[in-house]
Amino acid sequence: MANTSSLNIDPKRVQEMIDLFDPYLKNKLLPFWLENSIDREYGGFLSYFDRNGKPTGKTDKTLICQLRMIFTMASAHRAGLGEGKCLQAAKQGVEFVIEHFWDKEFGGWYWITDRAGKILDDSKIMYGQSFGVYSMAEYALASGEALGREYAEKSFDSIQRSATDTYAGGYWEMFHRDWSRKPGGVYGGDRKTLDVHMHLMEAFTTMFELTGMPTHRRKLEEIIRILVEKMLDPKFGTGLAQFDQNFKPLRAIIFQNVWGSDRPPEEEARPLNNTNYGHNIEMCWLLKHAIDTLGADLEPYKPIIKKMVDQAYEWGVDWEYGGIYVEGPNDGPATQTLKEFWQQAEALTGFLDAVLIFKDKRYWDAFENIFNFVWNKNINHEVGEWYALLEQDGTVKWDYLGHEWKISYHTVRAVIQTLKRLRELQKMLSE
């Protein structure tokens, strides 16, 4: 037997969860996106859905949603789902973004188009560029098509050519179309963030999985070192949000014109002793996945992962109402006690990874807590997709299911990854 006696997890409960998630994924969640999001008139994807899953009338296309839909559909196909329909959906998305979002002159992906693909915002935003690599590499792995690899490489090469900071390391994040840097402050041109660097790690992992090339290995190794050595709080080991050029931590501000801009504006920058549970737990499992993909030894990274998981366990999990909070200080109660859908999603995968790595029952308790909260509060079971934002007690606060920045990526990935890990856990428990 593996050393799982201390886990004391009831295998029937594991099976029960699989029996909930597996049919939900196949019959509800994935079909919702397959039936509603493909734009059969113009190509690409529609992303604006109200609480009932009906189109809101908005049809602009954001780079993030287009690429995340491609990723979702490609990854679902790789997970054996959709009987070819997911791959077909991804394929038409790939064709749409290559035609309308790829900048043939300067390289890189535009930020927003209208429904037909006319450019509305030609900025080059690294958050989006990272999904260029991630989605095209996933599509190439799913389809075996040369076109996927070609644009995965083009995306990767554009980032390396135009976004690296060859003076101090890391990547700049906010650019005009021609890759000149945007101004600083709320335009973000002078800051580096954990968020973008984490998503670059995620993207480079799949890139390396696709090509096995030394360049892709090295860039992945380098960004892991940036995250681990330069972007974690030296005292608490959790993620810091924003940095200056030389990785000096800065109090986080909200940037204009990005994926977070649906959050209300803040009066002042957030304190440095403030961390985002969902990001930390997401980084933990993405880091483990990167290390596994590199074929490297996880051992040196275990204490790093444990610190973040423990902090999220201690202060991030709501043991009363269930679910995981948004953020708070490292050493005290959460200050933002709302429940964002994506943090729930990432916490499912992250805590379950922690169970598998550390074989610690506490992490299972956290996972089960969040699983129940997701199942009972966050998912709109009639429609399939999850509500955007909940009050602490689970009351729906923002009820839309899709919009400019919210789409299937976190939810579908979480369910696929959770099922995968639940089955690993089953195996581990039976050994």
Place this chain on the structure above:
Amino acid sequence: MANTSSLNIDPKRVQEMIDLFDPYLKNKLLPFWLENSIDREYGGFLSYFDRNGKPTGKTDKTLICQLRMIFTMASAHRAGLGEGKCLQAAKQGVEFVIEHFWDKEFGGWYWITDRAGKILDDSKIMYGQSFGVYSMAEYALASGEALGREYAEKSFDSIQRSATDTYAGGYWEMFHRDWSRKPGGVYGGDRKTLDVHMHLMEAFTTMFELTGMPTHRRKLEEIIRILVEKMLDPKFGTGLAQFDQNFKPLRAIIFQNVWGSDRPPEEEARPLNNTNYGHNIEMCWLLKHAIDTLGADLEPYKPIIKKMVDQAYEWGVDWEYGGIYVEGPNDGPATQTLKEFWQQAEALTGFLDAVLIFKDKRYWDAFENIFNFVWNKNINHEVGEWYALLEQDGTVKWDYLGHEWKISYHTVRAVIQTLKRLRELQKMLSE
């Protein structure tokens, strides 16, 4: 009148130098290379010539010599020389290297081929890669051909994709064909050097001159900052030679398999208080050229340039026999008192630039000293090209005119750049 009264330079002496160099360039130096180096059988260039300018029998083709010949010929054409013959020579060189040296799979340029273009060493060495950018951009500027710009961009993009250190900034320098890093120590895979970063600045300057693109501007600005802020001795302001990943200065060692490997092996690493006069003076004028090309203000860089020029003036110039020594400590007499041809060449341009910037008669004295030494000792006037290495007193030590790493780049460029500056000086003196 410009503030040149303190210069006290005899305009007749300036004219005299022009009258020596101009016909020498047109009738001797350039014709030597045009008549002897073009490989009319296989394409590309032949680079091995004995003291009489006769082929030595060696015919392997090194990346550096092929690309430097392309640069030389393209730059001579841009300087109005050769009546089309220089451009023709460059063109057939471009075609040869694209066919035989460019790696279509991994990107970047191979290191050595045989005469016919069969690969003998497929390493990717950044010193050579930098000349890929420099020569292709210069060729594009000379010819206006799309092919030149295409390969300038391909070279630039390969470097950015595969050689940057995105963890700590700067560039790694020694790679295998697939861009995996070479081992450390004498293979150089774990070191960063002033030499390579200086040549990247040189290359990025011409790249930006060609395209005006924000990406090329930023990479040039970044490498200027690396050189100026991380690679100069904090006390003396002169160039340090080698560094670890985080730019900690290291005692310099000689790498295997590179352009410097014709120097005898050393018993031990060189001390940290050791600087190379020729490199410093070359960096000074390349830095000024980069700043001018960016359209930036030279003022903040003047103290940086002055320190290096003054150090070379004080300890590098041989006031007894003439010429500039190889290297020595920052604050004492030279320890290597031989006279390398390329250091003489770069000192011509560098000291003359210093005359134009600082209007200081001392720099003119240094320039005149080196000009006389070059004219009387270094040039083989019967043939046209310069001897490789001289004893302190000017006796020829290594008498070949061309080989694996010695070619027309330093000499032709120095004469073109010196003539250009002598004419600027004439204008300044007459104002």
